[in-house]
Amino acid sequence: MASRNRKRNVTIIDVAREANVSYSTVSRVVNNNPHVREDKRERVREAMAKLGYVANPLARGLAGGQAQVIGLLVRDLVTEYVAQILLGIDEELATHQYDLMLYTTHHRRAKESQYIQTLTQGFIDGLLLILPLDPGAYLETLRRHQFPYVVIDHQGFDDFSPTVVSTNTRGAYEATEYLIKLGHRRIAFIAGSENTSSAIERLEGYRAALQAHDLPFDPALVQSGEFDQPGGFHAAQKLLSLPERPTAIFAANDASAIGAMDAIRSHGLSIPGDVSIIGFDDIRQSAYCYPPLTTVRQPLIDMGRIATRLLMTYIANPAHPRERVVMNTELVIRESCAPPRSAGQA
Amino acid sequence: MASRNRKRNVTIIDVAREANVSYSTVSRVVNNNPHVREDKRERVREAMAKLGYVANPLARGLAGGQAQVIGLLVRDLVTEYVAQILLGIDEELATHQYDLMLYTTHHRRAKESQYIQTLTQGFIDGLLLILPLDPGAYLETLRRHQFPYVVIDHQGFDDFSPTVVSTNTRGAYEATEYLIKLGHRRIAFIAGSENTSSAIERLEGYRAALQAHDLPFDPALVQSGEFDQPGGFHAAQKLLSLPERPTAIFAANDASAIGAMDAIRSHGLSIPGDVSIIGFDDIRQSAYCYPPLTTVRQPLIDMGRIATRLLMTYIANPAHPRERVVMNTELVIRESCAPPRSAGQA
DNA sequence: GCGCACTTTGCAAACGCTTGCAAACTGATC
DNA sequence: GATCAGTTTGCAAGCGTTTGCAAAGTGCGC
Structure with missing residues (x-):
């Protein structure tokens, strides 16, 4: 309803004025476009620092650029299983300049496909799915949009999706x-x-x-x-x-x-x-x-981490061939198993 | 870099054409603005359903409306403590039409205030903070921007913030x-x-x-x-x-x-x-x-839930007075305590 | 049938950015 | 010093909304 009375933000235009260049040049600097002369690039950087410029992800996304956000679609957060994968995702993300948008479906199928629609509008640059519920419908959509995504621990329903699973x-x-x-x-x-x-x-x-x-x-x-x-x-x-x-x-x-x-x-x-x-x-x-x-x-944490890394690859290069990463499981022997009481057999 | 070749989305304008009204009317319907005649409202609703219109949160946010997203700023996700609060937040959010953006600072102070800047640009409508690291600087900023936020389990550093704590x-x-x-x-x-x-x-x-x-x-x-x-x-x-x-x-x-x-x-x-x-x-x-x-x-889950509910209140009504909610703790007796070995005293 | 006070509607500008295109520059070559 | 192929730069259009403002429509009393 009521629009927030936000203070005017520092925009690309303010920076341009300060650095005495056009705003497109500033945009190019921000996006590491190589077609900028070194001295100007430097001047723009200084101006950005001086003015405390921070890019507006909404505008970037809207204009067709990268929002620097990835999404995570998951049933719920209750299980330790998901929590661990999330941990890996988060750790990996921290090394890239990306933020995370969390979508929990709470087991309602309708929600999943509704999200997918919102997502492909530029809100996020890529999507991670953990054990999706009923992906037949929308994975196809994602693929058609050439939208980068990676499935973690999926159900073998299709063989076209980049996936991270374990043995x-x-x-x-x-x-x-x-x-x-x-x-x-x-x-x-x-x-x-x-x-x-x-x-x-x-x-x-x-x-x-x-x-x-x-x-x-x-x-x-x-x-x-x-x-x-x-x-x-x-x-x-x-x-x-x-x-x-x-x-x-x-x-x-x-x-x-x-x-x-x-x-x-x-x-x-x-x-x-x-x-x-x-x-x-x-x-x-x-x-x-x-x-x-x-x-x-x-290796749940690693699965999250690897999936994220894979997604980053697809975002950077949408043509990267689809991969299926298989992680090794490992028997961890503690104290809950012993030979059966009456057992001499082995 | 390369702009995604997204398929053109269904926009407010397409809906307007279909329903034979102006696009502002469609916008008003979407935002439940009362100044729309009932029959048109109905026509717009039908058109939206027919075309499968989904609002673009980026555009809404940019234009000064509500992005329908709240943010959660937290140090990390490692601890079960945070996981439980997150659970409560997520559960409460599911009942509202809001999504969650996750910001983990990984203990780096600089990141916190940098986030705050991005956030107040309209990316999110409100912010939840769990045990913030060094909030002195930016809580003030949030307050000045009249930006809705709630602190969970804070450090008593200021008394102006809406807070949820326990005894x-x-x-x-x-x-x-x-x-x-x-x-x-x-x-x-x-x-x-x-x-x-x-x-x-x-x-x-x-x-x-x-x-x-x-x-x-x-x-x-x-x-x-x-x-x-x-x-x-x-x-x-x-x-x-x-x-x-x-x-x-x-x-x-x-x-x-x-x-x-x-x-x-x-x-x-x-x-x-x-x-x-x-x-x-x-x-x-x-x-x-x-x-x-x-x-x-x-009651960690409840703390997350209550904090979220409080935040929703502030978003709907920025003038709502600042509250401090105190949750009761409770001794749970299991089996790790007994009288000391030599003890006859009691 | 006219004027008046509302209610409803539509237009246009803005939000902050990306990017195609064309213009302006650069330096090497003849 | 003119020509040419790059390279760098700037302009303008567009992304999908919200919203102030003015125009159009409505119903009422006289």
Whole structure:
């Protein structure tokens, strides 16, 4: 409504007057355009410093230049998983001269595509997407606009997008194999949200490891944990009520593993004495819960950082070929796993 | 450099043509200006829907309107403390039609005031500041520009700013008193970063409780923990090497308490058997570390939420009187505290 | 059927920048 | 010292809005 009574800002024109050049020259200096003679460039720089000139990103964006802002589209900020990636993004961004615009969709699909429209109007120069909900529709739009974007941990829905992912299948395979080598035979799996590729890949890894070691796959041992703590709790409840209880549980992420640990304890069982548990992600809590959680480390911070770096490349050079970066996972052994009680087998 | 070859967007002018009115009428409809006849308003709405019009925030901002964006200025995103506040901000924002611009200063002072300049150019409509570093300079600027802002957990440096804080002194008093009532006599304090008011107030609360219970204040029992985990670890190391070891430690925040717990264990001591420990904040890890940490809960999410709501009020009505909201802390008793070993006293 | 006080509408200027285009400059070459 | 190919510079148009101001429209009482 009421327009703010802002004090008049120092503009490119003021600088031009001070430096005794035209305003386009000032603009060129600001944008590092090479077609400016060195002495004038210097004069403009001095004038800018003297007047305390700060570019107006709105005007730049509107006029078709770079707003020096990138966007991050994410479902929500609740999870430590997202928080860690955000950390990496932020760190990387600090080394470039870019700011960050945060878009949380709060799980409402309509919002995502609405944002995309706003965004491509020049508000931001590039977009990072973490685990987008229903990207079919608008990724196509982004591509058509030649708008720079990078997807983090996506769902394999298309192969044209630059992406940063981690070795979900292999990580899950290694986790499962670790439990098998400890002597476990009944290993349960707490799965993630069904429609994400990381959930699917981790389930695949789990099954592959069972198969490789000639263990049967029992669907009753797979329960969905929705990637969150309450989900993990409930899934574990069900698993522990099974007639033949599992001796180990592999949870598709740490949050659900931590929930499962609560459930195990509430059944009066000990970790890892009665039930071993292993997670995925290596969020901060995992090192500080009791007992410290063995897990598959996913380099979340680095994923954020690399994705950002990739995006910067695309912004600078829109023709840069699409890449798919795969980050290695790593088994982090702490104290939540042990051989099964009755086990002499190995 | 290269201007993006964006497809021409649907503008206010396209809508005007479609609805057969002037573009200012469309603008008025978009801004809910009452001076539009009902039938035209309806026609414009239809045209907007038909064409899929989305307002360009850059142009709005530039022209002096509202960009529908608020900014958040924060040192970094590393801490769970900030993450929780951010959560509250984000949740509240979702109910308004506002987006969030994130500014992390990464502890560089120069950056803060530079941002402030950009911001007041119309890029954002209001600003939230969490624990600003050196606000003396630019808070004054904001005030002069009549720019809406709210400070979260500030340092008491000025009394003109709208602020959301919590009862630090009282919370610290209660934590200390709780330890005293358990029978502890040598209670150490791991302090926060010296120049923040929350650190100062918590130290005050600690001292006040000692005094109220006729216990001496021993400067050797106060060590700075810098509000982070390594800091807490080192501070605890020093405290535990004291000739007469404390039987309880009160840490100025949970992060340093968790660091201290590591130190206690690395000294071969048990918690709470040998040393009791209590934190401040109630971040998520605290419930999942071992043993679960007794702490003073600070309603961080609510603080973010309330601050955002306050900011919305100021944006809508710049003349709204400056408020200072104080949130209550609450002692959360878990399992990290017990009476001292040798204690019959209470 | 006219004048009056409102309400509604449209035009034009501004917001601060980028950039294509043409003019002005530069220095080397003959 | 004129010519030419670069290089540097400045002008003007445009990006999509908001909003003050003036013009046009409305309804009412006489």
